[in-house]
Amino acid sequence: MQPLLHDLAIALRAPTVVFSGRDGQVRGDGTQGLLHGDLRLLSEAVVTVDGHEPVPIGAEEPSAARASFTGLLRHLGDPGPDPTVWLRRHRRVTATGMTEELELVSHAARPAECVVELVLAADFAAIEVIKSGARGARVVPAPVAGGIRWTSGSVSATVTTDAEATVDGDRVRLRWRVKAAGTVRLHWTLSVADPDSLFVPGTSVALAAPVVQADDRRFTALLNRSLTDLDGLLLAERAHPEDVFAGAGAPWFLTLFGRDSLWAARLALPFSVDLAGGTLRTLARAQGERIDPATGELPGKILHELRRADFEVNGMSLPARYYGTIDATALWVCLLHDAWRWGLPEDEVRALVPNLRAALFWITGLADTDGDGFAEYLDETGHGLANQGWKDSGDAVRFADGTQAAPPVALAEVQGYQHEAVLRAAELLSALGEPAEGLADWASALRARFRSTFWVSTSEGHFPALALDGEKRPVDALTSNIGHLLGTGLVDAAEGEEIGALLLGPALAPGFGLRTMASTAGGFSPLSYHCGSVWPHDTAVVVRALSESGQSARAAELGMQLVRAAGAFGYRMPELFAGYGPEDVDAPLPYPASCRPQAWSAAAAVTLLTTFLGLRADIPAGTVTVDPPRPSPVGALRVTGLPLAGGTLDVAIDAAGTVTELRLPPGLRRG
Structure with a gap:
């Protein structure tokens, strides 16, 4: 065991x-x-x-x-x-x-x-x-x-x-x-x-350590602990020590993981565009070039994981270089866009345009294996990952009655990632003076297909299904996956409001963070790896998505659930914890086999900070936006010395959520 x-x-x-x-x-x-x-x-x-x-x-x-x-x-x-x-x-x-x-x-x-x-x-x-x-x-x-x-x-x-x-x-x-x-x-x-x-220690890549003060000391304790843990997880390839990325987590995943390393770098923006750049380049060097069913490699596809030897446990056998991921390619594109917006130098961005086009080739073509217009996965080897989204345990994709979905599986959030990636790529390419024909039309067609195919109505409400199964039936369990759709452009404002209301309901977010599966679903268990537990990064992704879709009050409320939970783990957020709610226990309980520390769990604290400040940047356009939720969930909050665009940013808000101070680097203006 x-x-x-x-x-x-x-x-x-x-x-x-x-x-x-x-x-x-x-x-x-x-x-x-x-x-x-x-x-x-x-x-x-x-x-x-x-x-x-x-x-x-x-x-x-x-x-x-x-x-x-x-x-x-x-x-x-x-x-x-x-x-x-x-x-x-x-x-x-x-x-x-x-x-x-x-x-x-x-x-x-x-x-x-x-x-x-x-x-x-x-x-x-x-x-x-x-x-x-x-x-x-x-x-x-x-x-x-x-x-x-x-x-x-x-x-x-x-x-x-x-x-x-x-x-x-x-x-x-x-x-x-x-x-x-x-x-x-x-x-x-x-x-x-x-x-x-394979790897050497990653140097501290300008992982910013600004002075952060808040009335709620729990939040600063979580942020400070998370930053030191994230720094401790930094790695680089032996041949490319300058390109630093975050190893996914100790002990099971202390290596390069496409999805995990990408999300860690994305959530950690703006504390380090260098981390984003190193992650992007490291994965670009391993980007798929050929068709290899044994490893899952395909042209343009981004790697899932890289180890020193094959990984074999409990009947699963993964090659040392493994591409069994359905979402890392789109997430790579999204990180490239976001890093550019936060100030990744243009020459570094331009150097990755060939990899961007290769990723788009996979997204708009090879990801759809059966021609239905959606990205899906199927382990053809029989000994790889049966599920290849972020919820990759064998029982993760279930109907509301608890029945497991048969492959091939098309996950809802993956369609959102792909939609966002294509639109962000079009924006980036156009800004660089590169052709971007057909991308907007592709995204529009995906949006129409998704709306007509994925949405279900159950006793829980009206929401996108978790996935389509191998027979194209909507997998109707209510899960956290739908939160990842917000901010991707795949759902409109009214649909986003429906999703937001469900996410903050007691079945999914009773008080300590976002459950992976609603407590009302047939497959729910608070000690299931992906069917009822709470993953800090999952909660942070949804907090970020709520904020970007204009639901700042809900974003703040959900973010504070993580802050309240953090003390139970010494403010060192684990990979996941048990999905019990306050109605069951007075404080969160561990998922006892969880990695700790975990890169994307540590990076979640940075996303909470940017959410509580309402901080967004568009460095190419020369703007920074500060639009905090009102009232401030952590009381008065001040950040001093955040490196940004060749200078530093200072910002302060009072308990009411009013900006009382904002000092921007030269050349930037408030958006």
Whole structure:
């Protein structure tokens, strides 16, 4: 069974992440260990003092890369009820390993001799082995100059330390014989060498860190935590270290994911157009060029995921380079347009025009496999992803009675993405002086087909179906997918109002965010991966869409549901959490196998900020718009020093939602 993650301590700097118990011990259970590039290198790191494990009393995760743990040493020190000796374990993760400082602190009247021991082991298990709940065989370490090393193929992990280090079978033992008096600091380091890794750590790509102040401190806590997590997830291809993107999430998806990396970059605008540019170029280099049913590659299609090896788990077998996604291509086009509007330099935009035209070739032609005018997917291999939208679990597409839809499947939101992509591409191409004939007509025809085919009327109301199944029947469950249609131009203002009202109803958004499926649907479960859980990025996408469609009050209300939920997770938003509402629980509960941190969940906080400010930009046109919801959902809100168009933007609103200050960079004006 897939191991659970919700109660683990996490420290990361991509492509390395360390999972441990909240006591700091790494026991090799489930996902515990140091993972690097889809391999678990260190699987055990257990500290004892005189054979006793410290009794845990606290754990902290002050930043993405750091964690600290405090445990009592009750067998040492003065007699009496008050502990006088404890151990603090300070962990720092780097892109190529980790270091720990063991801080032995004594307030006892007399010093005491003791032995601090750290036992280490490594199994080099692949990520799919871990995800299946299995363990790898331990790799036997060997002494080398300056330390002790584990090696498997071209990958090695080396421990260096100030301790007495010995090899004991398939484990390494580090021993410090010390006197517990005052404070004693002990150190060890693990360094990873991985010359064949696909990715290197991404530099901080001008990921803006403006000063943000709000009356509601929950919001600033969420934003600050999210920015440090997003920074910790940054990666780049080894051959192109300047093109940075966000790895999707730790531990299962700490690699390039087309859809996830695109949405993370899009939601994070305007905090970094550099992240958008790096993501666009990285995916453009992997854009499909040929027809390959084994990988799903097609000319113009954008990649789904890239790993160091094939990924095989629970009967699913995905090639290392896999194109099984129906939406990433349109999302690539939309990000290119949005990044241009936020100020991506024109020369960088022009360099991607050939890739844009290739993407349009796929969108307007190859995406429609059966000629019905809609984009659909079908896994022809029998061992790939059965569902290839963002809700890609096998049971994600269900009718209102809970019946699963048979493929090929045409998802509602994908038609919206494609419509938006084609119109945005036409706008961009025209602005660049490039031909854009036929794109507006294609979008108009799609709009008419969608209106006549997708809309259903049920006891829940009148809304677009989740999808069309293989027999072209509307899949009539009420889901969050319909929210993604807002702002794409595929629905008109009146239809958008109908959708908005349903999205904010108690069946979909009872208080902690947007459920993936309404609680009234037959397939609903609050602990289903895609049929009732809450995904922060999904909520943020819909918040963004509501705002762009003119429903700012609803956008603010839904955004505040995420702010209220964030405290339950230490303001470090997970990939998803359980879809219980306030009628069931007092605070949100975890989905226990959820990745944490997750790039698009972290980027969601940036979208909340731009929504609460009503901030939009059109740098080519020289305008910035600030039109906040009224009243402000987080009270008075001030942002100082947001980099924009070669300068910085300062903006402040009061609790009523009135703009009280707006300083724009030279050359920009209020729109």
